[in-house]
Amino acid sequence: MSLPRNILLWASENKLMRNKIPKLKFVKSAVQKFMPGEKPENALTAASHFDLLGIPSVVTRLGENITKIEEGEEVCNHYLDLVDEIENKKLNIELSLKLTQLGFDISEEETYNRFKLITQKVKDKLGNVIWIDMEGSAYTQNTIDFYKKIKNECENVGLCLQAYLYRTEKDVKDLINIGANIRLVKGAYKESPEIAFAQKKDVDQNYIRLAETLLLAAKENNIRAAFGTHDENIIYALIKWSKQSNIQKDKIEFQMLYGIKKEKQKNLAGRGYAVRVLISYGEYWYPWYMRRLAERPANVLFVLKNMFS
Numbered sequence: 001m002s003l004p005r006n007i008l009l010w011a012s013e014n015k016l017m018r019n020k021i022p023k024l025k026f027v028k029s030a031v032q033k034f035m036p037g038e039k040p041e042n043a044l045t046a047a048s049h050f051d052l053l054g055i056p057s058v059v060t061r062l063g064e065n066i067t068k069i070e071e072g073e074e075v076c077n078h079y080l081d082l083v084d085e086i087e088n089k090k091l092n093i094e095l096s097l098k099l100t101q102l103g104f105d106i107s108e109e110e111t112y113n114r115f116k117l118i119t120q121k122v123k124d125k126l127g128n129v130i131w132i133d134m135e136g137s138a139y140t141q142n143t144i145d146f147y148k149k150i151k152n153e154c155e156n157v158g159l160c161l162q163a164y165l166y167r168t169e170k171d172v173k174d175l176i177n178i179g180a181n182i183r184l185v186k187g188a189y190k191e192s193p194e195i196a197f198a199q200k201k202d203v204d205q206n207y208i209r210l211a212e213t214l215l216l217a218a219k220e221n222n223i224r225a226a227f228g229t230h231d232e233n234i235i236y237a238l239i240k241w242s243k244q245s246n247i248q249k250d251k252i253e254f255q256m257l258y259g260i261k262k263e264k265q266k267n268l269a270g271r272g273y274a275v276r277v278l279i280s281y282g283e284y285w286y287p288w289y290m291r292r293l294a295e296r297p298a299n300v301l302f303v304l305k306n307m308f309s
């Protein structure tokens with residue numbers, strides 16, 4: 001892992017910086033590159049613009065590691081209201097959220113009850129999938145166990161898996177067996193080389209290997225496979241391999257973040273591939289934004305440019 005990436009990921013977890021940095025005006029304005037605003041209506045307006053381009057969305061309210069159980073209640077009610085808003089606006093939007101945003105650190109049972117409420121409402125009102133983000137490795141096993149349990153009761157749930165973890169090869173096979181909806185990403189957290197590939201080329205290789213396994217299962221209609229990546233080499237490799245393996249275009253779904261590679265998103269959608277844009281909003285953007293900077297440390301230059309302009 002590169003030094004700038006390490007420093008930015010360290011900063012994402014630093015409490016002092018977490019309190020100070022979000023108050024800086026130039027950082028606040030730089031964040032707008034990756035999110036349309038802090039309010040849910042900002043996300044829904046952005047989603048309606050993408051809708052016109054034929055690109056549906058995934059929407060998430062930023063937040064993680066809440067420390068008081070009541071905060072999870074507020075988050076749950078917020079998502080329940082959001083489902084009504086999405087239904088009223090008739091937008092093709094799926095939701096994605098982090099379990100620690102609902103209280104996973106404090107009570108798994110409460111988190112389960114809250115997540116189930118949202119999932120059932122999503123099924124009734126929107127008839128689509130709700131995604132569970134994958135957080136740092138301390139949560140991997142519990143998140144997968146949580147997913148298996150909820151999947152038993154509600155079909156319309158998807159889970160994110162991270163290609164940088166050695167264990168993911170086994171998790172992918174295991175979850176294909178239960179017909180999971182899987183979003184594969186490279187992984188955004190600081191992990192030790194004992195459990196995760198440290199070199200980009202190894203992560204990329206593993207990503208392609210896992211993606212091929214997922215695509216074969218999607219071809220047989222066993223699962224939904226979504227690829228959360230902006231890596232054009234990987235995107236081309238998967239498209240080429242899918243053509244050779246007679247996998248239809250609509251089985252290959254790419255998900256990308258708002259503000260990154262918009263032209264590529266339009267291009268892929270125009271060519272018949274399933275594409276979704278993940279739109280984030282909310283006030284608690286600091287750790288999430290630092291992970292975005294860590295993915296491309298050159299983004300820090302953009303923040304500095306904002307400071308001087």
Ligand SMILES: Cc1cc2nc3c(=O)[nH]c(=O)nc-3n(C[C@H](O)[C@H](O)[C@H](O)COP(=O)(O)OP(=O)(O)OC[C@H]3O[C@@H](n4cnc5c(N)ncnc54)[C@H](O)[C@@H]3O)c2cc1C
Nearest residue numbers: 133134160185186187188228229230231255256257292295
């Ligand atoms: C839809 C979606 C959901 C995700 N959910 C999770 C999750 O639940 N858990 C998790 O750990 N991670 C998640 N991630 C983040 C993911 O793990 C990676 O950190 C992130 O996608 C960057 O990896 P990449 O595949 O784009 O490849 P990279 O090799 O990092 O990037 C490839 C190219 O994409 C562009 N790019 C990538 N990131 C940025 C950026 N921040 N700013 C500007 N350009 C950029 C650059 O041109 C770069 O060269 C998610 C990502 C997406 C797209």
